[in-house]
Amino acid sequence: MKFWKSWVIANKDFKIFRKKKRIIYSLIIIPLFISIGLPLVISTDKTMSTGDIMVFLNAFSFFYIILAYILPNTLSSYSIIGEKIEHSLEPLLATPLTDGELLFGKTIASFLPCVLMIYLGSVIFMFLTDLITYNNVGQIFLPNWNMAFILLCAVPLSSLLSIELNIIISSKVNDIRTANQLGIILFIPFIAMYMLLVSNIVSLNILNLFVISLALLILDIFFFFLSKTIFHRDKILTKWK
Amino acid sequence: MIVTKNLTRKFGDLTAVDGITLEVKDGEIFGFLGPNGAGKTTTMRMLCCLISKTSGEAQIAGYDIDDPEDSLKIRKIIGLLPENVGLYNDLSAYDNLDFYGKLYECPETQRKENIRHFLELMDLWDKRKVNVGSFSKGMKQKLAIARALIHDPQILFLDEPTANLDPEAAKKVRDFILQLKKEKNTTIFLNTHNLDEAQRVCDKIGIFNTHLLASGTPEELEESVWGEKTIIQVETVSEGIIEALNKLSLLNMVVDNNKITIDVSNGEEENPIIVNAIIEAGGKVQYVNRLSPTLEDAYLKFVRGLD
Incomplete structure (x- = not known):
C-alpha cells in the first residue's frame, strides 16, 4: 500500500471541498455554533447550581462525539457520490491504484478536516466554558480527563463510523442529500445517550466513555470490513446504483 | 500485446461477452465495432482490469x-478514455491532468512537460486554469484524451473518442491516433x-455482438x-444479351430494367469478355461501373445477418 497515493486522492478532494460553499459552511459553522452556543446556554441561566453546571458540562462534552459523527457526513457523501455523479470512478480505477489506497484516501479526505475543526471548536468551547463557569465552579473545569478521552479516543472513532456508514450508503444512492439524511438517521442512538446525560440518568465518567468508545470501535471494525467488501472495483462499476 | 482466449463475462443469467478470442499485435490499431449493448465497454473494462472476467483468459503485454499484481502493472502501461469522460468539474484542466499524472507515478518534470505538451496539442493550454465545469463537451473530450496519454502509455483504450467532437476536432483526434502509432x-x-473512422485509422477490425x-x-x-460486382448499363436488355451472358457461366447475374449486375472474381480479366459478349449480341453499352463492398456492408452482414 502506497500511502502517498491515498494522500494524492485526499489532496484532490480537499481542493474540491474548498470550492463547495456548503461544505465550507458546514465545516466551520456547525462546530463554531456548538462551541460558542453551549457555554452561552450556561451563562444565560443564572439560577443554575454548581451541580447542575457539572451535569450540563458533561453532557455538552459528549456533544463532541455527536459532532464527530455529523460533520464527516457531508464530506464523505460528497467525496464518494461526487465521484459517482461526475463518472470519475472509472478513469480513477483504471490508474495503478489499489482499492485500499482509494478507500483510505477517501477516508482521510473526510476524517482530517472534520477532526481538525472539532479540535479547534473544542478549544473555543473549553476556553469559553471556563471563562463563564469559573466563578460558580471555583476551578478550571475543562480540560478534564473525560474531555481528553472524548477528544482523543471517542471523536476519531465516531468520525470513522460516520465515514464507513457513508461509504456503504453511497453505494446505494446517487444523491448527496439522501445520503446525508440516511447517515443522520443513524445518529439517533447518540442523541438518546445525550438525553440520558442531560437528565442526569447516566453520568459521564471514564468507565462509561470507555464502554462507548469500545462500542464505537467494534462498530468501526464491523463496518470497516463491510465497507471494504462494498468498495471493490468490480462492485463499484457493476453493482453500485 | 493484447491476447484473449474465450474471454467471457456474465452478469447473472445475462452473458455480456461470450468467449472472445482475439489478438492485437504491438503497435496495431484495433477497431472494435458493434451495436449498442453488444458488450464493447464490458470487454474494454475487463482488459483494463476494471471488472473481473467470468471465464477465459486475457493477457496485456504478457500480464x-x-x-492482482499483474493488474497493477497493466494499469501502469495503459491509458483509458472511457465512454463518460469523468473529469473533475471543480478542478482546472491543469489540476485534472496533474492529479492523474501523480497517480500514474510520472516524475514531476515529465509530468509538467506532458501536461503542457498535451494541453497545447489539444488547444487547451490557454484554458489550463479554467474549471473544467465550464468546458464544452468537445473540450472535455479532448482533455480526457490528454488525461489518457499523460503517462505515455504503451496501450491506449479509447471508447468512442470522437463521439462529442465537431468534424474538425474529430479529424485532429484521428490524425493524432495515427501519429501516436507512427511515432x-x-x-x-x-x-x-x-x-468511416474505423476504416480510416484501424489496421484490424473486430465486428462484435x-x-x-x-x-x-x-x-x-x-x-x-461478396467480393466484387460489375454493373453494366445497356440501352436495352434483349433475350440475345441474356443468352450470350448465360453462356459465359457467370457466378451470379441480376437484371434490373436495363442494368445488369454481375458477380466477378477478377474484374480486370472478366469485364472485357462480358462487355464484348454484350456488344456481339447487339447490345449498346452505356456505362460500366465497378461496385465494391464497403465496411458498412460487412458490418450489416455480420451484425444483422443481411446479405
Whole structure:
C-alpha cells in the first residue's frame, strides 16, 4: 500500500471541498455554533447550581462525539457520490491504484478536516466554558480527563463510523442529500445517550466513555470490513446504483 | 500485446461477452465495432482490469488480467478514455491532468512537460486554469484524451473518442491516433460506432455482438461480403444479351430494367469478355461501373445477418 497515493486522492478532494460553499459552511459553522452556543446556554441561566453546571458540562462534552459523527457526513457523501455523479470512478480505477489506497484516501479526505475543526471548536468551547463557569465552579473545569478521552479516543472513532456508514450508503444512492439524511438517521442512538446525560440518568465518567468508545470501535471494525467488501472495483462499476 | 482466449463475462443469467478470442499485435490499431449493448465497454473494462472476467483468459503485454499484481502493472502501461469522460468539474484542466499524472507515478518534470505538451496539442493550454465545469463537451473530450496519454502509455483504450467532437476536432483526434502509432508505436484498442473512422485509422477490425463475429483488416472484411460486382448499363436488355451472358457461366447475374449486375472474381480479366459478349449480341453499352463492398456492408452482414 502506497500511502502517498491515498494522500494524492485526499489532496484532490480537499481542493474540491474548498470550492463547495456548503461544505465550507458546514465545516466551520456547525462546530463554531456548538462551541460558542453551549457555554452561552450556561451563562444565560443564572439560577443554575454548581451541580447542575457539572451535569450540563458533561453532557455538552459528549456533544463532541455527536459532532464527530455529523460533520464527516457531508464530506464523505460528497467525496464518494461526487465521484459517482461526475463518472470519475472509472478513469480513477483504471490508474495503478489499489482499492485500499482509494478507500483510505477517501477516508482521510473526510476524517482530517472534520477532526481538525472539532479540535479547534473544542478549544473555543473549553476556553469559553471556563471563562463563564469559573466563578460558580471555583476551578478550571475543562480540560478534564473525560474531555481528553472524548477528544482523543471517542471523536476519531465516531468520525470513522460516520465515514464507513457513508461509504456503504453511497453505494446505494446517487444523491448527496439522501445520503446525508440516511447517515443522520443513524445518529439517533447518540442523541438518546445525550438525553440520558442531560437528565442526569447516566453520568459521564471514564468507565462509561470507555464502554462507548469500545462500542464505537467494534462498530468501526464491523463496518470497516463491510465497507471494504462494498468498495471493490468490480462492485463499484457493476453493482453500485 | 493484447491476447484473449474465450474471454467471457456474465452478469447473472445475462452473458455480456461470450468467449472472445482475439489478438492485437504491438503497435496495431484495433477497431472494435458493434451495436449498442453488444458488450464493447464490458470487454474494454475487463482488459483494463476494471471488472473481473467470468471465464477465459486475457493477457496485456504478457500480464494476466486476473492476477492482482499483474493488474497493477497493466494499469501502469495503459491509458483509458472511457465512454463518460469523468473529469473533475471543480478542478482546472491543469489540476485534472496533474492529479492523474501523480497517480500514474510520472516524475514531476515529465509530468509538467506532458501536461503542457498535451494541453497545447489539444488547444487547451490557454484554458489550463479554467474549471473544467465550464468546458464544452468537445473540450472535455479532448482533455480526457490528454488525461489518457499523460503517462505515455504503451496501450491506449479509447471508447468512442470522437463521439462529442465537431468534424474538425474529430479529424485532429484521428490524425493524432495515427501519429501516436507512427511515432510512439502505441497499441490502440478503439471502440467505435463510426465505420468511416474505423476504416480510416484501424489496421484490424473486430465486428462484435456479444461474441466476435468476424475480424480482419478492413479490406479482408469488405471482401468477405461478396467480393466484387460489375454493373453494366445497356440501352436495352434483349433475350440475345441474356443468352450470350448465360453462356459465359457467370457466378451470379441480376437484371434490373436495363442494368445488369454481375458477380466477378477478377474484374480486370472478366469485364472485357462480358462487355464484348454484350456488344456481339447487339447490345449498346452505356456505362460500366465497378461496385465494391464497403465496411458498412460487412458490418450489416455480420451484425444483422443481411446479405
